Amino acid sequence: MSNEAVVHAHGAVAAHEVHGDHHHEHHHHETFISKYVFSQDHKMIAKQFLITGMVWAVLGGLMSVLFRLQLGYPDATFPWLEDILGKWAKGGRITPEAYYALVTTHGTVLVFFVLTAGLSGTFANFLIPLQIGARDMASPFMNMLSYWFFFAASIVMLSSMFVETGPFSGGWTAYPPLSALGDASPGSKTGMDLWLISMALFVVSSLLGGLNYIATVLNMRTKGMSMTRLPLTIWALFFTAVLGVLSFPVLFSGFILLIFDRNFGTSFYLSDIFINGVGALPNEGGSAILYQHLFWFLGHPEVYIILLPAMGMVSEILSINSRKPIFGYIAMIGSIFAITVLAFLVWAHHMFVTGLNPFLGSIFVLLTLLIAVPSAIKVFNWLTTLWRGNIRFTPAMMFAIGFVSLFISGGLTGIWLGNSALDIHLHDTYFVIAHFHIVMGVASMFGMFAGIYHWFPKMYARYLNNTMGYIHFWVTIAGAYLIFWPMHYQGLAGMPRRYYDYSIWESFKQFAELNRFISTVAMIVFAVQLLFLFNFFYSIFKGRKVTKQNPWDATTLEWTAPIHPGHGNWEGEIPEVHRWAYDYGKDGKDFIPQTTPVGADESHH
Amino acid sequence: MSHSTTHETHGNGTSEIKKVTIILTVLTIVELALGFWMIGMEHDGLRNAIKGAIVILMLAKAFYIVGYFMHLKHEIRNMIMTIVVPLALFVWFIIAFLYDGNSFRNLRNTYDPHYREQSTIKVEKKEHGAATHGAGEKPAENKGAVESKH
Amino acid sequence: MSTTTTATTGKLWGGGKSPFNVEYGKLMMWYFLMSDAFTFGAFLISYGTIRFSTNGWPDPNEVFRSFPFAPEGVHAPLVFVSIMTFILIISSVTMVLAVHAGHKMDKKGVVRNLIWTIIGGLAFLGCQAWEWTHLFHEGAWWGSNPFLNADGTASSTNFTNYFFTITGFHGFHVFSGVVINIVMLIMTLMDKFEQRGHYLMIEKAGLYWHFVDLVWVFVFTCFYLL
Numbered sequence: 001m002s003n004e005a006v007v008h009a010h011g012a013v014a015a016h017e018v019h020g021d022h023h024h025e026h027h028h029h030e031t032f033i034s035k036y037v038f039s040q041d042h043k044m045i046a047k048q049f050l051i052t053g054m055v056w057a058v059l060g061g062l063m064s065v066l067f068r069l070q071l072g073y074p075d076a077t078f079p080w081l082e083d084i085l086g087k088w089a090k091g092g093r094i095t096p097e098a099y100y101a102l103v104t105t106h107g108t109v110l111v112f113f114v115l116t117a118g119l120s121g122t123f124a125n126f127l128i129p130l131q132i133g134a135r136d137m138a139s140p141f142m143n144m145l146s147y148w149f150f151f152a153a154s155i156v157m158l159s160s161m162f163v164e165t166g167p168f169s170g171g172w173t174a175y176p177p178l179s180a181l182g183d184a185s186p187g188s189k190t191g192m193d194l195w196l197i198s199m200a201l202f203v204v205s206s207l208l209g210g211l212n213y214i215a216t217v218l219n220m221r222t223k224g225m226s227m228t229r230l231p232l233t234i235w236a237l238f239f240t241a242v243l244g245v246l247s248f249p250v251l252f253s254g255f256i257l258l259i260f261d262r263n264f265g266t267s268f269y270l271s272d273i274f275i276n277g278v279g280a281l282p283n284e285g286g287s288a289i290l291y292q293h294l295f296w297f298l299g300h301p302e303v304y305i306i307l308l309p310a311m312g313m314v315s316e317i318l319s320i321n322s323r324k325p326i327f328g329y330i331a332m333i334g335s336i337f338a339i340t341v342l343a344f345l346v347w348a349h350h351m352f353v354t355g356l357n358p359f360l361g362s363i364f365v366l367l368t369l370l371i372a373v374p375s376a377i378k379v380f381n382w383l384t385t386l387w388r389g390n391i392r393f394t395p396a397m398m399f400a401i402g403f404v405s406l407f408i409s410g411g412l413t414g415i416w417l418g419n420s421a422l423d424i425h426l427h428d429t430y431f432v433i434a435h436f437h438i439v440m441g442v443a444s445m446f447g448m449f450a451g452i453y454h455w456f457p458k459m460y461a462r463y464l465n466n467t468m469g470y471i472h473f474w475v476t477i478a479g480a481y482l483i484f485w486p487m488h489y490q491g492l493a494g495m496p497r498r499y500y501d502y503s504i505w506e507s508f509k510q511f512a513e514l515n516r517f518i519s520t521v522a523m524i525v526f527a528v529q530l531l532f533l534f535n536f537f538y539s540i541f542k543g544r545k546v547t548k549q550n551p552w553d554a555t556t557l558e559w560t561a562p563i564h565p566g567h568g569n570w571e572g573e574i575p576e577v578h579r580w581a582y583d584y585g586k587d588g589k590d591f592i593p594q595t596t597p598v599g600a601d602e603s604h605h
Numbered sequence: 606m607s608h609s610t611t612h613e614t615h616g617n618g619t620s621e622i623k624k625v626t627i628i629l630t631v632l633t634i635v636e637l638a639l640g641f642w643m644i645g646m647e648h649d650g651l652r653n654a655i656k657g658a659i660v661i662l663m664l665a666k667a668f669y670i671v672g673y674f675m676h677l678k679h680e681i682r683n684m685i686m687t688i689v690v691p692l693a694l695f696v697w698f699i700i701a702f703l704y705d706g707n708s709f710r711n712l713r714n715t716y717d718p719h720y721r722e723q724s725t726i727k728v729e730k731k732e733h734g735a736a737t738h739g740a741g742e743k744p745a746e747n748k749g750a751v752e753s754k755h
Numbered sequence: 756m757s758t759t760t761t762a763t764t765g766k767l768w769g770g771g772k773s774p775f776n777v778e779y780g781k782l783m784m785w786y787f788l789m790s791d792a793f794t795f796g797a798f799l800i801s802y803g804t805i806r807f808s809t810n811g812w813p814d815p816n817e818v819f820r821s822f823p824f825a826p827e828g829v830h831a832p833l834v835f836v837s838i839m840t841f842i843l844i845i846s847s848v849t850m851v852l853a854v855h856a857g858h859k860m861d862k863k864g865v866v867r868n869l870i871w872t873i874i875g876g877l878a879f880l881g882c883q884a885w886e887w888t889h890l891f892h893e894g895a896w897w898g899s900n901p902f903l904n905a906d907g908t909a910s911s912t913n914f915t916n917y918f919f920t921i922t923g924f925h926g927f928h929v930f931s932g933v934v935i936n937i938v939m940l941i942m943t944l945m946d947k948f949e950q951r952g953h954y955l956m957i958e959k960a961g962l963y964w965h966f967v968d969l970v971w972v973f974v975f976t977c978f979y980l981l
Contacts, residue, residue, distance in 0.1 A: 132770075133770070138779035138783070139779065139780075139783070142783075207787070207790060211783045211786050211787055211790075212783070214782075214783075214786055215779040215782045215783045215786070216779070218773065218774060218775070218782060219773040219774075219775075219777075219778075219779045219782060220779070221770035221771070222770050222771060223769070223770050223771030224769060224770050224771070225769075225770035225771075226768050226769050226770055227768055229770075245786060245789070245790045246789070246790060246793055247793075248790070249790045249791065249793040249794035249797065250793055250794070250796075250797040252794055252797075253794050253795075253797035253798050253801070254797065254801075256798075256920070256924070257798075257801065257920070260897060260916070260920060264897045264898060265897060265898025265899075265912075266897050266898050266912065266913075266916040266920075267898070267911065267912055267913060267916065268801070268805070268913065268916060268917075283912075284911050284912070285805070285809055285911025285912065285913045286805070286911075286913065287804070287805060287808050290801055290804050290805065290808075293804070294797060294801065297797070576771075577770065
């Protein structure tokens with residue numbers, strides 16, 4: 001039924017714009033609601049995703065500051081905490097329940113709401129139609145629904161923080177039995193129900209979006225835009241959508257089984273359980289490992305859902321600002337594809353110590369280490385793109401280079417963790433936290449920042465302030481390494497993650513100073529993100545105006561659109577494409593836009 | 606031809622529909638025959654072979670439904686690949702899950718003597734007629750027991 | 756034809772048109788069904804995993820052996836479910852005929868075959884409702900399993916848990932398929948497609964309906980035969 005509505009809505013738009021070759025300026029009435037709220041313009045939807053993602057990033061970041069406060073100053077009390085958190089910080093000290101709730105929500109929010117919806121939601125929506133030469137998404141209506149499902153998921157998640165028993169507190173991976181039994185902890189009661197509803201809505205949102213991105217890239221490319229002329233951003237976003245469409249349904253199934261376990265007396269994941277104060281449960285025959293399999297079947301592709309858009313944007317930005325073609329374009333596509341395939345084959349490397357069959361584990365080790373090959377191809381291609389380039393150090397470029405740096409440092413520790421034998425020692429320690437925060441969390445944030453700095457002029461027709469941009473970059477990259485580098489040492493020393501207070505452990509007391517140091521840096525980095533936020537919102541209204549249609553001298557199609565593109569992107573006909581997206585420094589010309597026909601005397605690349 | 610709209614006939618005449626219907630019917634009947642054959646059979650190699658045959662027949666049916674009823678066979682080759690290639694992920698998905706499930710049973714049988722013992726004790730077979738009687742409350746009762754603990 | 760295909764392949768992917776010669780809605784439907792296949796796949800694979808990690812499992816022929824209106828004590832394993840299976844296959848055939856009629860702009864054919872498909876879908880749902888009711892009265896439900904393992908040992912509740920969850924999820928798909936088909940029928944009767952000049956919506960609804968049939972092929976095999 002929704003399908004039919006979609007076609008209707010599309011029919012209306014299509015007749016008006018998508019096929020409107022004789023395109024003229026819009027004269028139809030746009031109300032505030034249809035332009036800013038229930039907009040079907042991909043550019044506005046992208047901004048909605050971005051700003052919602054930023055709200056969540058601030059909340060998620062603030063949560064990390066709060067629990068770092070606890071970790072850095074386990075004995076101190078902060079009366080102002082009680083003012084803002086109430087009973088969750090009695091006497092100015094975060095309670096253990098609140099600590100776990102903060103850790104869990106920080107993870108869920110950052111992984112799903114910020115780095116999935118906020119990253120690929122923003123840039124897939126914004127860049128796909130503009131860079132492939134389409135007036136809008138295949139189905140603008142479904143695109144709008146995608147955002148509003150995400151919005152609904154956000155509201156439900158937000159409301160879970162205000163229930164009496166608190167938000168879910170069993171870790172972002174929501175492993176049963178903790179997540180399946182309301183008696184297991186306060187956070188496993190209503191908070192967990194809301195968490196599941198929110199995540200189910202989120203899955204719907206990401207499916208609606210992903211199907212749209214795939215159909216758009218395949219079907220809506222402008223004339224001449226063959227697949228091998230697409231900018232790497234589009235390739236990356238395309239495979240991101242493929243990953244989401246194939247892996248989120250598995251998580252969805254896992255959640256449905258979990259909902260049954262929680263509410264309808266089934267034992268899919270439960271067996272032989274005794275709860276203190278309740279007694280033995282009747283559930284028998286289930287397997288908690290099954291949930292972990294289902295979860296990580298999504299969970300592992302998910303890290304590439306987060307990472308690939310950043311990789312794509314970084315490739316593009318590095319090439320533009322080095323004034324050189326991207327090195328190894330086809331190899332880049334091939335490695336993105338290889339990563340996409342391998343992403344589905346390696347999930348159980350998150351489960352080496354769960355009781356997973358060791359022989360099966362050894363195959364997962366092999367497949368996991370294979371990921372190093374495409375990752376290395378990408379890294380070397382980025383480095384060779386930079387090599388002897390005429391580099392412009394714009395803030396976007398700084399963040400792109402920062403991404404490469406972080407991806408290398410975080411990726412190398414992945415080789416350690418991918419080995420099941422080493423993982424026995426390192427599993428569930430700060431080493432893991434350091435690894436995935438650098439390679440997936442901070443690196444993808446850098447990709448996102450690079451994208452925002454680079455495409456802000458296209459989004460708002462104004463520039464972000466460069467000085468604030470440089471401060472933002474240097475403090476963030478220094479901070480990222482200062483926060484997470486020491487965690488490797490803590491992890492190697494055996495310091496487990498998710499503990500509330502390390503000061504009572506003889507083995508971990510030695511890290512008290514280090515923890516305080518990490519917490520201090522975390523607060524500084526958070527403060528600098530607020531500076532970025534200020535820059536962002538200030539520049540929307542007061543930033544330097546864009547006067548050139550193509551401010552970065554880039555080849556791709558979005559810079560052939562007007563500075564203020566309307567709904568439909570191009571006035572008149574959609575430009576036709578004659579070449580790939582990376583003709584920089586060719587035949588003595590600084591750059592040749594994709595729309596320029598190939599000259600008779602032009603050399604072949 | 607290049608201007609062909611989606612109206613173009615996909616080459617599925619009524620005769621093809623008839624043919625596929627008959628094939629699907631025959632496959633189902635063979636499956637059912639194998640199913641009847643298995644009733645009361647000992648758990649041995651032959652039984653597993655029949656199960657394997659049933660799985661192959663199931664895949665054949667899936668092939669005919671997707672290929673002909675859903676017209677996939679008449680689509681452009683590249684499109685077929687975009688559907689079939691991702692489905693290949695199921696191979697490892699199934700192998701890994703089932704292998705680990707089997708391993709989990711072995712672990713339980715090795716390290717959980719109670720579990721192994723339980724699965725050797727035969728339970729008095731309930732009479733079906735008796736079970737029907739008032740069985741309606743049973744699930745409710747059970748559920749209540751679980752819920753009261755929540 | 757075949758000689759021109761190679762020449763046109765480049766053009767197919769050259770942008771400005773669909774490389775598959777398929778409109779975006781049908782493409783999305785296909786990829787949606789692919790993702791839905793992963794939803795069902797995950798369910799069935801979970802079921803398999805639990806079965807593989809459990810000693811013993813009930814014999815489906817002992818469980819699903821009743822038939823409506825049959826006198827008490829008559830055991831007819833597989834019979835009822837084979838009827839359900841055939842109902843779904845036949846409804847799939849009528850759906851193909853409806854799509855086929857749509858291609859030929861034959862409104863009457865579309866209407867007739869859609870009605871048959873809807874009847875088939877409702878009949879299937881009716882059968883399922885009867886079977887569920889019957890099992891419920893035998894004491895089977897989520898979290899409650901009155902049946903013993905094939906070897907006479909006690910069975911875990913996961914047999915019924917999975918049965919009701921997966922057939923329920925499939926039944927939900929059948930139900931939404933019937934609703935979609937009813938909407939298609941109404942739109943056909945209102946001449947919506949005649950006005951549009953094509954019956955592409957019927958084709959998409961058809962894809963969904965066949966997928967429901969396809970899933971049943973797997974569910975039927977996994978629960979009743981294996």
